[in-house]
Amino acid sequence: MPFTLLGPCQLREEIRKSRFITLAAPIESVADAQAFLDQYSDLNATHNCWAWKLGGQYRSNDDGEPGGTAGRPILAAIEAQDCDQVVVLVIRWYGGIQLGTGGLARAYGGGANKCLQQAQKRELISRVPLKCACSFSELALVKLRIAEAEGVVLNEDFTANGVDLQLALGRERIETVQRQLADLSRGRILLEE
Structure with missing residues (x-):
């Protein structure tokens, strides 16, 4: 590495x-x-x-x-x-x-x-580009979970329904973060490559 x-x-x-x-x-x-x-x-x-x-x-x-x-x-x-x-x-x-x-x-x-x-x-951590969407009220917690997993938020796009995020995570952290985000949003927030 x-x-x-x-x-x-x-x-x-x-x-x-x-x-x-x-x-x-x-x-x-x-x-x-x-x-x-x-x-x-x-x-x-x-x-x-x-x-x-x-x-x-x-x-x-x-x-x-x-x-x-x-x-x-x-x-x-x-x-x-x-x-x-x-x-x-x-x-x-x-x-x-x-x-x-x-x-x-x-x-x-x-x-x-x-x-x-x-x-x-x-x-240096090799990161995979991902995207997800969350509500305004969930944004701070989503960004916290990404930061805790040593990920980075590349772009935030504010829409009428919430926030579309483009981010990057190490491949080995994706599953953990996906589970945390699903728990946080009752299964609504999904990470997509």
Whole structure:
């Protein structure tokens, strides 16, 4: 089961007189990743190398380092830590001693790996989209039951007769929530995929 970060984290290292700062954060979209990179990239640094992973999408950038020595090792660290919905930026200030391609890959990938290891994580739950309808008076309790099952309400549509909800729940929680909602409404509220 993949994990994402609870919040941003960072790691500072000095490797053969070069300074490295590794920053990592959770993201929910490509725009989030780009905004993070725009905000934290240091234009005075020698290199701002990065990688992000969002489901099946991923990108990496070596920012002037020899090809495959920075972005790919950072992405490999994200995958090795079983992370998803994560962006990692490694900023380097060159210290005058060349690290070589192997040394660069170890520095960038190792920094990303250590940063992600120390980060607080939460498990990503795969959710199934569902819909249901309830009365106005039941809405607060329905939303409470969904939240208790670690589900999310995606949309609420208020009608003349009540509320149509679009929600998402983990597959293993659907049966329990369906039973709770049926008890709450005397069998009127039904979850539909």
